[in-house]
Structure formats: structure tokens, C-alpha cells
Amino acid sequence: MKELAMLAIDAAKARGAAYADVRLVETRVENLGTKNGKVGSYEASEDMGFGVRVIASGAWGFASSDDMSRESVEKTARAAVETALASSKVKEEELILAPESAHVAKWSTLCETDPFKVPLSQKLEHLFKVDEALRKVKGLTIAECSMGFVREKQLFASTEGSLIEQELVHSGAGMTATAVGGGDVQRRSFPSSEGHSASGGYEVIGRVKLLENAGRIAEEAVALLSADVCPSGKKDVILDGSQLCLQIHESIGHPSELDRVLGTEANYAGTSYLSLDKLGKLRLGSKYVTIVADSTLPGGLATVGFDDEGVPAQKWELVKDGLFVGYLTSRENARACGEQRSRGCMRADGWNRIPLVRMTNIGLAPGTWKLEDLIADTADGLLMETNKSWSIDQMRYNFQFSTEIAWEIKNGKKGRMLKNPNYQGISTEFWNSCDAVCDETHWWPWGIINCGKGQPGQIARMSHGSAPARFRGVNVGVAR
């Protein structure tokens, strides 16, 4: 493997590349799902290939292939240089990478039980138990459970002398209960609409506690069919972590990606309201809002030793006591925001994609409240749980979210269940209306496994740690 990597680097250099890196990636995936007592889906896959990224004539080129022969490796490296030379025909300025030391290192996810060594029958047995517990509830129409495992072995080498081997393992599970009746469809998922995934082995599955929550989730799905519809108006809203994670993702995470800010995603994902002039000046949120980016978070889906440019994992603040103070950066763009070194946010979706600035684990720092005290402190509000639908404009101002369920709060008491809850707002106004965040006993690193970005498209995974938080005077019931 190392030999093939060096072959690619040498071939790129020989063709005139000023910089080259190569990533060899071997991925193994297992996904299984059950539906109403039967296997709903099953797939095990293996995939291996390599990608060569080069700078030649001050511009980028990239080529990739799954043909691992020496001939193909050399041909692909040459194609990368040829592509860079084509790129150099349309450019405004020279490309300069922020300096980074050469790293020779190995890094692996902390994994107690190799999920690929656990027999399929044991995995299915667990899911069928959960399935049965869901379907015990009268009135439930569809019970769906799932499990997924990924192992990615990567080798990164560059012309600067870095040689990094990493092995990342992710495991996850989830369930969804759907009730259909009277022309209505209602659904409850657990722990979130994507289940829960984390870095780690089969031990992650036990922590998800599907069986312990199956009865409650199914009962809530059925009860939602006859629940009242969430009213419209301005309300104080407590968002559970199962919704807040996506609120962080969409309205703070994506806008703080420096490539979006600089316009390089303008044709697809869009740009950002966090323009360079806002750094250190914009009150993004209230003093209760501190947002931390952390590529070292134990169990985080974006936790790595090094990013896909060979920059070590770091931890830093994006928002400090409400003030916007940091971006997610790469070696190419770090200088644009006045920094000398990349924050190490470049990640690629497999060997056939280039690294892009991607969110690492981005969490809301815990506050001081207990959830029961926060409910008791709320006179006229809603508690919203579990994301169902999401939408936000391309600069990340105007968002609208639906959740699966809400609970009315009247004079400090959690009351009736409400269906079809949703809320809409403008990111900065919304985060400034935050007046309470629950403490670390409520904090959980919610995993996101389907974050799309780039052309061609890439999927990334990351965790958003959060505890329930309260927002004042939110527009609810906006899509009736």
C-alpha cells in the first residue's frame, strides 16, 4: 500500500506537480433493517480505491480509480496533473497552502468490540426484539429498526513527507414507529430520526437503549393520530437535543464553513451570513450560547487523528458567550480569516472524492439548568422533540423545522401532546433569544450521518453535542 502511495506521489512530481497527496481508502460497510417482523434490507459491501490530489501551475487537479495496478496508479497521477493544468487556465490568483509539519503517525478509533466480528444472527435477534416491543402497541402500523457499521482504513501520503495511517469505526442503530389512520400519518423515531451513531464498535449499540424505549415510542406514535394540532403564534420553546442538534448543524455549523463564506459553494450549498467582517464582532447568540468545534471528542462521528489533508485534530470555539469568534478552515483558506494554520476540517467521502471543509463535531456547551426546572420556569410554551423536517435558505438566515412531537407547557407544567409542530425564524434572532441551556447531565453527542455538500456530492458524518435549551418568543405553527 505504502509503495503504491509513493508511486503516485513520484508520478505526480515527475509530471510537474508542485504538491501532491494520495489517499488510499478501504471501506467496509454493513447495513441491516427490519420492518414489521421481517428483514427489510441487508447489504454488506467492500470498496477500495485511491485518489491523487495535486497542485500544478498554481491550480488543483484530482483523479481517482479503483484499479490498484501500478500502471493505473501512474496513469491516474498523470491524469491529476493534466487536470490541474486545465484548471490553471481559469484562475484569478496563485494557490498557497498554510504551512503544516510533516506527520508520520498511526491513529485508530477506540473500538471495544469489532462490529464486523459480531454474527449477523446476533444483530438481527436484537432488532427483532425491538421490533416485537414496538408492534406490541395496539394501533401501530409500521415498525422499522436498523443497524449500521462502517470501517474505513485510510493511508495518506504527501510530497511534504506526511505518512498517516488511520482506522475509523462507526456504529449505529435506531427505530421508527409509524401510525396510519383517519387520513393521517404520524411517526416517532428514537433516539433521533436517524437513530444514533457514534465512533466506536458494537458497544455503541447497547448505549442506544432501543428496547428500553420501544413501548413509549410506539405509544406516542399512535397517540399522535388523535392529538391536537400544535397552535400558531409566538411561544417560548424548549428544544430537546434531538431537534437542537440539527438547529446547531444548519444555522451555525454550515454557515461557519469558511469555503461557503468565501463563495466556493455558491452554485450548490450556498454562501453564508457569517461573512469575514462578522468575525469577532457579530453577537450571533445570547451570552448563554457557546459553540465548540472538537475533532477530538470521544465517540464523535467526526473524531479523527488527522483530517484528510494531514492536519492534526483540534478543539476550538466558534461562538464564545454569544460572540462569533471562529471558522472551520482548510490549508487553502485559513489565511483568509487571518489564521496561520488550518483547523483541520478537510474531510473526503471515500477515495473518489477530494476533501472539502466539513463540519467536525460541533456542540452547544452545557449550561446550568435541569430540564424539570426549565419546564417549571416556563409559563406559556412548548417542548419540541425529534426533528422531522428541515429547510434553510442558502445564506442560512431563514429556517423552518418540524418536529415529530411537542408538549404544551402551561404555568410550569408539561401538559397535552401536540402533533405537527413546527417553527420558523432567522438564525441570529433565534440564537439571541436563547435564555437557558440545560446542564451536562442532559448533554448527548447526537450523530448526523447524512450531511450533503459539494459537486459531485459528498456525505459526511459528525456529532452535535447538546442539552435542551429554551428560546423566547418563537414563531410556531407556521405551516398550517
Added chain:
Amino acid sequence: MMEKARAESILRSALELSKSDEIEVCLGGGSYSLTRFANNTIHQNVSEKRNQLSVRSVFGKKSGKAVTNKLDPEGVLSAVRQSETAAAAQPEIPELLPMPGPQQYPVVDAFSPETASLPPGFRAEAVARAVRLCKKNGLQAAGYFSSGYGSLGGYGEVSPLAMANSRGLSAYHSGTEASFSITAMGEGSSGWGQETSWLVSNIDVEKVASVAVEKALLSSKPRQLEPGKYKVILEPAAVAELMAYMAWVGFGALQLQEGRSFMAGKVGQKVFGENISIYDDVYHDLLRGRPFDSEGMPRKRVTIAEKGVLKGPVYDRITASKDQKESTGHGLPVPNTSGPEASSVVLEGFQPVTPEELVKRTDRAILVTRFWYVNVVDPMKVVLTGMTRDGTFLVENGKIACGIRNFRFNQSVIELLSNVEAMSTPVRTGGCVVPGLLVRDFNFSSGTEF
């Protein structure tokens, strides 16, 4: 994707290795290149080559699957054995159908050698022309030019192009695709355009870039309007986004059988306006897609709605057998939990007019270039939300009066399709073939900061 002879030899070798009752093997992949630009610079320029073999083995009613991109004899053998081990370890699926036998497929001519092997220099030159046009007008260009062959999806997902099974089924298709998209950006405004075709010479880079430039210039200093119900002109890209979501939540037979589709209880009834007909037609001249589905069944042209009356959903084999019908060739890989999918939506019905005519005959309306971040609020009423983007205008007295700030909408597509007053000529966009629409009472629910 590789040539037919090599694909068939790999598939045959896999079939011969099988120890199971039934085996199905699929090959997909190809080569895909994309030149991406932003800030008037090519900032990303990538290519990939890959193939993928998927093997499904069946013992009785037990099914197991393995996928690999190692296509040498060892890789093929390992995938066959893994799929057999997986099948043996699984419980029976009582509904599992025997694999289908040989099928007849229409021939679809969708392969252009020129489009398949476009060099990076060709794409860079086209991008250079588009960038020059933007610079001349004081604008920043961002977008991409892509080309390739095979079945690599937008996120790198691979669908089958060659299939065979132990009952004698054999299918092969190969196609090419090129796509150009551009966003022209000015101070506080932007415009967008895109064209996709199986044939690169069908793509008019200058025309697409001029449309984006014109929109960016026309929408500078946008006015802010109050949200509310407006008459709208939805350009085809905006219509395609809504139709694709409607198809996803409601055109499949499984959703209908489970009572989760807007079609529930309404098949045979008039639910849209008189002049609305919807088809799923992979053979449409502008689409030219693969003539079979992931079960190897021939794709049929399906009428979803005709003159406003709902005709029915698309089927795979299992949902068809439940309704005593035939598969329409819209199945996903077996087994799956989501059911058949309509993915080649065609909308027509009115005598079409030119896009300019649509504007000319309008007193007051909002013109929408495209929507962004659309998502489902209520699947049973097909209520969707999303934002306008890259060229939103006020039309007054048959002319574009000014650009306006973007809106969020919350709108039922069923209601929308009952409020259509005119259509422009259908074009290919977003995987659909749809016209621009003039629609009354479209619900914009809030505004944004730009």
C-alpha cells in the same frame, strides 16, 4: 461502465460459482469528471473511475447480498460466498418472489462516445467562456461542467447497468451524460441556469451563462415584498423540484398500500386541474434512461394522472403481486423497505407557450427561477416548504419590473396543480421533463435577509 462483453463475462463467472438456489448479479459504475468553478476560478477539478459488483443469493425464501469493487476472480468469488453466508444467516422473507426470467427491453440510444471521454481541457475552455461573460458584466461566476458515462449517481452511488440471474435474465444498458450549471453573482443578487443532456453538443454553455448573467443583473438591488399569496411564474427548475418531491412521497405503490400516500382513496378521482397530466417516462426523448429497474424488469411508461384524474402509482414486483397487477419496472434492489420509485417524471397538459409569452400575458406575478432546500411538511397533502433562490422577480404588466428578496413558501403541490393557468414548453431539468407554470394563489409564508 465497462463494455458489454467484459461485463457479461464477469456476470457469467459469478453465476457459475453459485451454490445457492437462485443468484442475481449486477454490475454498475463508469467514469465521471467534473470541473468546478467559483470566484471566476476553477477551484476543483476531479475525476473518478469505478465499477461495482453486487451479488444476491437466495436459499428458499432467504436472501443475502454482498457488494464489492474487487472484480478479479478472487473478488468475485468472495462476493458470491459472502452473499451465500449472509443468506443462510437470515430468517425467511415469506413474501420473497422467485427471481424473474428473461425479459425484453426497448433499446435506448443514449451513448455518445464524445460525451463519454471529454478531456479536462474541453471543460476548462467552456468554463473560461462562461467566466469571461460574467467578468465582462462585473459578476462572479460559480458552477460546474461535468461529463461521463455509466451509472455513477450525484453522490457516487452506483446503480446496475448490466444484470443477470440464474433464471436466464440478462440486461445491459450504457449511457452518457453532460451537465453545465452556473450561478452569476453580483452585489446582493444572483442568477442561475443549468442544462443536462446525454449528448454534450446539446449543451449551450453561452446560452445558459447569458441567462444567469441577465438574471443577476436584473435582480440587483432587490425590493422587499410582504409574504402572502401571490400569482407565480415557476420556471421549470422550480417545478421539477416540487414534482420530484411529490413523486418521492406519493407516486409509489407501497406508500399507497400502506395508506401513506396522497393517492390513498383517490385513484380514479379528479384531484388536479383539467389540464394536468403526469407520467413516469424513462423513454422520453430528453431523458433516455435505463430501460430496466433494479429487479431487471422492463420499465414502462406509466400514467400517474391524466387530465387531472389520478390513474395510479408505479409498481415493483412485490407491490404488483399484492394488487394483482404487473410490475411497471420501478423496483429498487431487493429486499427494500421503501418500495418502488418514480424517477422520470414528465408533466404536461396545456398547449405550451414560450417562456417569454408566460411573462407577457401576466399582469402581476412573482417569477421564481428555482427553489432551494425543499422538504416535506405534510406527505398526505404534499405540503412542501423551501426557499426561492438565484433570481426572484416581480412581474408587472407583462414585464419583469424588478428583483425581489427571497421568500419561504409552504404550499400543497396538489392545490398548486389545481391552480395552473398556463404552461411553457417542457424541458429537462432535475431529472424530470417539466414546463414552466403560471399558478395563482401560491403561498409565500415568510421572507429573509437577501
